Amino acid sequence: MASRPDSEQAGEYRINDLARESGIPVRNIRLYQERRILPPPMRRGRVGWYSEAHLARLRLIARLLDRGYSLAHIGELISAWERGRDLADVLGLEAALTSPWSEEPQxxxxxxxxxxxxxxxxxxxxxxxxxxxxxxxxxxxxxxxxxxxxxxxxxxxxxxxxxxxxxxxxxxxxxxxxxxxxxxxxxxxxxxxxxxxxxxxxxxxxxxxxxxxxxxxxxxxxxxxxxxxxxxxxxSVDAMLAMAMENAVNQVLGDAVSALAKEGRTSSEPEH
Structure with missing residues (x-):
């Protein structure tokens, strides 16, 4: 097994190594940095070194993307987390908003x-x-x-x-x-x-x-x-639909009765 370069410490990664460990392409890692949802690497000389914290952040981003978040929403979540909020509370809100509204079986x-x-x-x-x-x-x-x-x-x-x-x-x-x-x-x-x-x-x-x-x-x-x-x-939707259906049916029946009554009056008029 090849030894680590002297400048590389345990738990540190160059960007290519980080991409391999996380399964996320290098171009996406750079995009996340541009969007400020992934902190920049530590610079030593001309090389950027990423830590285990970067790897954990990438895995979190991947999970959130899988759950349907956009990068903008992920940025908001991470900002809230970094301001001191509990990420579990933030994700609990996400679950309340996005969990299925129907209990029908798949x-x-x-x-x-x-x-x-x-x-x-x-x-x-x-x-x-x-x-x-x-x-x-x-x-x-x-x-x-x-x-x-x-x-x-x-x-x-x-x-x-x-x-x-x-x-x-x-x-x-x-x-x-x-x-x-x-x-x-x-x-x-x-x-x-x-x-x-x-x-x-x-x-x-x-x-x-x-x-x-x-x-x-x-x-x-x-x-x-x-x-x-x-x-x-x-x-409320069930109740309003019931009210709307009742009103609509009564309107249709009323129109039908009026039409029949009009037809009856017309047929009963004497011919001149």
């Missing part, structure tokens, strides 16, 4: 399964639309179902006689509408976890917590508040 199906569910109506165009909307996610040669419950509803609607293309259009439009509702609740969460934002930046729908004992600048307290908001958001 389901994976094949193209053959879809063919059996929808028969001849299952065409490539429908599959592409389902993937584009996020209802299906490719998983090798199979597909992961985002919501088995929604898939079952689609099957039942098709069995009731509605064309799959119509069912897909209703689902896509409904998803677009519900995303606007979700954005309003996200604004509420945003107000909870970013107290420095002004009301104008957050939006009219945002309302921050008023409990003086819930320090919204504390990640642990913010995580607890977000956990309280999660079931309330779902219940």
């Amino acid at each position: 389901t994976v199906i094949s193209a053959g399964d879809l063919q059996r569910m929808f028969g001849k109506q299952e065409e490539r165009g429908s599959l592409d639309r389902a993937i584009a909307s996020g209802m299906l996610r490719p998983d090798g040669t199979r597909f992961r179902v985002a919501s088995p419950q929604l898939l079952d509803i689609a099957v039942q609607l098709v069995q009731a006689g509605y064309p799959l293309s119509v069912v897909m259009k209703v689902a896509e439009d409904s998803m677009h509408d519900i995303e606007r509702v979700a954005e309003r609740y996200v604004s509420l969460v945003k107000a909870t976890i970013t107290p420095s934002l002004s009301p104008g930046e957050i939006g009219d729908a945002a309302i921050g917590p008023t409990d003086d004992h819930a320090e919204i600048d504390d990640p642990a307290a913010a995580a607890a508040l977000v956990q309280r908001l999660r079931p309330l958001a779902r219940k």
